[in-house]
Amino acid sequence: MANKDIIIRVEKLCKTFVTTRAVVNATVDFRSGEIHALIGENGSGKSTLTSMMCGINKPDSGTMFLNKKPFIAQDQIHANENGIAALVQEMNTIDHMSVAENIFLGRENEFIKLGMIDKKRMSRAASEVLEKYGLKMINPNTDISRLSFEDRKIIEIIKAMNTDPKILIVDETTTALSQKGRDLLYSIMNDMRERGNTIVFISHDLQEVIEKSDAITVMRDGEIVDTIEVKDKTTEDELKMLMIGRELSQKYYRSDYGRLVSDDIVLEVKNVTQEGVLDDVTFELHKGEILGIGGLTSCGMHELGKVLFGASKAQKGSVTVTHKNAIVKNIPYAIKNGIAYISKNRDQESLMLISSISDNICLPSLDRISGKGLLRHKNENIFAQAGARKLDIKMENIEQYVFYLSGGNKQKVALAKWICEEPDIIVMDCPTRGIDVKVKAAIYSMMDKMVESGISIIMISEEMLELIGMCDRLLVFNKGKLVADMPRNKELSEETVIKYLI
Amino acid sequence: MRNKINFSVFLPLIALVAITGIFAVLTKGKIITTSNLSTIFDQSLVLFAASVGVTFVMATGSLDFSQGSMLAICCLAGVYTARVSFLLAAVVMVALGGLIGLINGVIVAKFKVKSFIVTICMMCILRGLNIFLMTSTGSVGAPLGLSIMLDNMWFKVVVFVVVMLIATWLFHFRIFGRNCRAMGAGELAAIYSGVNASKTRVLAFVMAGLMCGVASFMMIVRTGMAAPATGKLMETDILASLVLGGLPITGGAKSKVWCGIVGALLLSMLSNGLTIMGAGTHILQLVKGIIFLMAVSLSIEKKSSVVIK
Numbered sequence: 001m002a003n004k005d006i007i008i009r010v011e012k013l014c015k016t017f018v019t020t021r022a023v024v025n026a027t028v029d030f031r032s033g034e035i036h037a038l039i040g041e042n043g044s045g046k047s048t049l050t051s052m053m054c055g056i057n058k059p060d061s062g063t064m065f066l067n068k069k070p071f072i073a074q075d076q077i078h079a080n081e082n083g084i085a086a087l088v089q090e091m092n093t094i095d096h097m098s099v100a101e102n103i104f105l106g107r108e109n110e111f112i113k114l115g116m117i118d119k120k121r122m123s124r125a126a127s128e129v130l131e132k133y134g135l136k137m138i139n140p141n142t143d144i145s146r147l148s149f150e151d152r153k154i155i156e157i158i159k160a161m162n163t164d165p166k167i168l169i170v171d172e173t174t175t176a177l178s179q180k181g182r183d184l185l186y187s188i189m190n191d192m193r194e195r196g197n198t199i200v201f202i203s204h205d206l207q208e209v210i211e212k213s214d215a216i217t218v219m220r221d222g223e224i225v226d227t228i229e230v231k232d233k234t235t236e237d238e239l240k241m242l243m244i245g246r247e248l249s250q251k252y253y254r255s256d257y258g259r260l261v262s263d264d265i266v267l268e269v270k271n272v273t274q275e276g277v278l279d280d281v282t283f284e285l286h287k288g289e290i291l292g293i294g295g296l297t298s299c300g301m302h303e304l305g306k307v308l309f310g311a312s313k314a315q316k317g318s319v320t321v322t323h324k325n326a327i328v329k330n331i332p333y334a335i336k337n338g339i340a341y342i343s344k345n346r347d348q349e350s351l352m353l354i355s356s357i358s359d360n361i362c363l364p365s366l367d368r369i370s371g372k373g374l375l376r377h378k379n380e381n382i383f384a385q386a387g388a389r390k391l392d393i394k395m396e397n398i399e400q401y402v403f404y405l406s407g408g409n410k411q412k413v414a415l416a417k418w419i420c421e422e423p424d425i426i427v428m429d430c431p432t433r434g435i436d437v438k439v440k441a442a443i444y445s446m447m448d449k450m451v452e453s454g455i456s457i458i459m460i461s462e463e464m465l466e467l468i469g470m471c472d473r474l475l476v477f478n479k480g481k482l483v484a485d486m487p488r489n490k491e492l493s494e495e496t497v498i499k500y501l502i
Numbered sequence: 503m504r505n506k507i508n509f510s511v512f513l514p515l516i517a518l519v520a521i522t523g524i525f526a527v528l529t530k531g532k533i534i535t536t537s538n539l540s541t542i543f544d545q546s547l548v549l550f551a552a553s554v555g556v557t558f559v560m561a562t563g564s565l566d567f568s569q570g571s572m573l574a575i576c577c578l579a580g581v582y583t584a585r586v587s588f589l590l591a592a593v594v595m596v597a598l599g600g601l602i603g604l605i606n607g608v609i610v611a612k613f614k615v616k617s618f619i620v621t622i623c624m625m626c627i628l629r630g631l632n633i634f635l636m637t638s639t640g641s642v643g644a645p646l647g648l649s650i651m652l653d654n655m656w657f658k659v660v661v662f663v664v665v666m667l668i669a670t671w672l673f674h675f676r677i678f679g680r681n682c683r684a685m686g687a688g689e690l691a692a693i694y695s696g697v698n699a700s701k702t703r704v705l706a707f708v709m710a711g712l713m714c715g716v717a718s719f720m721m722i723v724r725t726g727m728a729a730p731a732t733g734k735l736m737e738t739d740i741l742a743s744l745v746l747g748g749l750p751i752t753g754g755a756k757s758k759v760w761c762g763i764v765g766a767l768l769l770s771m772l773s774n775g776l777t778i779m780g781a782g783t784h785i786l787q788l789v790k791g792i793i794f795l796m797a798v799s800l801s802i803e804k805k806s807s808v809v810i811k
Binding site for chain 2: 342376
């Protein structure tokens with residue numbers, strides 16, 4: 001591999017945000033014709049490094065060499081012109097514009113006829129592009145907001161490819177995609193590699209990283225730890241070790257089997273039906289149990305989580321908190337009766353980003369903090385501090401805005417907020433989504449502690465391994481129907497569960 | 503951050519001191535005479551009371567443009583009822599303000615119409631109604647006794663302190679205030695934390711209405727009458743004073759009651775200073791407009807997507 005040309009080299013790149021050193025002295029060579037993965041925990045500087053390569057941020061010091069010539073991207077357009085394109089984590093399409101308009105955004109000039117944009121020609125060109133990627137079923141004239149999340153992401157990929165980049169940065173795009181979308185992305189990546197181009201690939205899915213990449217660069221706390229060639233049979237554990245800087249001494253998933261779960265029922269879900277989403281769902285949750293709910297994203301399990309919390313209404317059926325005999329009807333009532341909910345949509349539904357950690361943790365517990373008297377800022381901070389300590393949130397202080405925290409720490413704030421509220425039942429929707437191994441392990445051990453103290457957990461997840469590893473009982477959903485109910489079992493394999501999903 | 507002083511918090515105060523200093527020099531000290539300072543306090547009181555009420559609305563991320571017309575209607579109701587009893591006038595004005603606020607709030611919260619649309623419509627409706635009710639009478643005077651009895655420093659200081667205390671208590675020491683701020687900081691997250699969004703928003707608008715009632719009482723005490731043009735452009739003065747006082751236009755975590763106090767003083771100081779220097783009302787509007795624009799563009803939190811609900 002060393003014989004391949006270095007296409008882009010970053011040398012001693014540094015970037016500091018207000019107080020945190022995001023990237024420190026990073027030097028990496030990216031070669032032509034390779035898929036080069038960039039891995040590391042949340043906040044290790046991967047996205048910052050690539051954002052400098054594609055012109056979103058400017059480095060404080062250090063240089064880059066593009067084809068051996070010094071190069072600093074001034075902005076994204078400048079980077080694009082030099083053959084660098086990026087797929088970012090966030091959604092980047094523009095609502096209420098057609099698919100064709102989105103694909104050719106910024107290139108409308110190519111379709112000007114008599115001073116106006118020739119929409120017919122643009123739409124024809126778009127169909128050709130779509131067809132090339134086997135996406136004939138997407139009509140180029142549809143409003144893009146009517147496409148699914150995944151299809152919009154795919155349009156974004158196509159848009160990036162349409163500029164014929166020499167270097168493509170893929171920043172955690174696969175988490176948003178199903179197998180179908182992933183396969184398309186992989187084939188695009190492979191195709192680019194064949195043509196001697198370079199892909200910089202950021203992903204948290206280590207298995208995927210090992211399978212797809214030629215070289216892997218590991219980052220930790222803003223520094224480059226190592227670059228390894230995948231040919232030397234790398235294992236996930238080795239990578240994890242490099243990412244964390246020490247061996248995973250603590251257990252990851254639970255290791256116990258045959259734990260007795262209490263017979264007490266705390267929550268009864270009866271005949272819950274939502275047209276086209278949930279079909280006559282009935283189950284019970286026991287005290288101190290971790291109940292897993294698994295399935296494909298579209299199987300209705302995320303909606304079910306909202307129904308349990310009163311955030312979404314079921315047309316038929318009921319959710320009852322057993323010992324209080326309370327039928328959940330709205331969010332305040334659900335909270336009052338001991339239910340908490342951690343949303344999959346962390347940045348909108350779980351957290352107020354432009355608000356302090358303290359404000360976020362205290363919000364559901366203000367009643368308790370004020371008691372009958374005045375609500376004092378000092379008492380709020382004391383309350384929040386205790387929660388932050390329980391979860392070991394990495395922060396400057398309790399009044400720091402959540403916006404500035406890394407993904408894993410944000411999730412810890414969301415968790416702390418509900419643990420401090422002291423619920424009896426906690427519904428977690430994808431609690432470890434897009435989060436690094438260290439925070440994952442912390443969340444798992446927190447879950448262990450919670451059930452020991454008698455809290456019951458419903459864990460909704462798309463990752464079968466985590467469900468198998470953590471749950472006392474696993475419910476599998478398929479097209480809105482509950483299709484399997486399996487107790488914790490050493491023999492239970494991912495394959496067995498997947499059979500039910502499809 | 504513990505040891506770092508966040509200067510942006512003190513910026514409005516620094517601006518207040520700076521403007522006072524500049525005008526003190528420009529007017530050769532005329533602006534800081536005791537009698538003029540009490541005039542400024544007097545002028546700012548109406549603005550201050552209304553601004554404090556709107557603080558609750560703006561904290562939730564909404565706006566209230568109906569304040570000026572609301573003030574006019576409350577004043578009109580006040581000058582008539584004051585003929586019966588001053589106390590009755592005060593009660594009626596505050597209640598009427600609260601009622602209009604309730605209507606605003608219910609339309610915004612229940613029918614999901616953006617607040618600036620609802621309140622701009624309300625502004626037109628109330629202004630129209632105010633002018634219509636005065637077609638035959640023209641300006642209506644309040645009983646002379648009202649100004650004689652209450653147009654004095656003691657009464658005004660008491661009103662100022664009481665309004666301050668109530669607003670600070672509700673906004674900074676009660677859950678209601680926290681909920682208002684939480685809605686501005688992230689409405690969905692607030693709802694998912696158990697905040698009753700509709701109730702909070704309706705109450706915020708009611709609060710703005712009640713305070714507008716208080717402001718209008720102070721208005722008829724000072725001017726002794728209700729006119730077709732009473733309170734005209736007051737809504738922009740309120741917004742400008744709040745933003746100048748450091749309240750983010752999108753509300754949220756940084757909202758504070760004292761933004762209204764500092765802002766109202768700042769704006770009154772500015773008007774007063776310019777007037778002393780011989781500027782006419784048109785120049786005054788122009789300057790206020792420019793300053794408002796500058797304050798908003800400088801203060802907008804670039805990280806948050808700016809959405810006015």
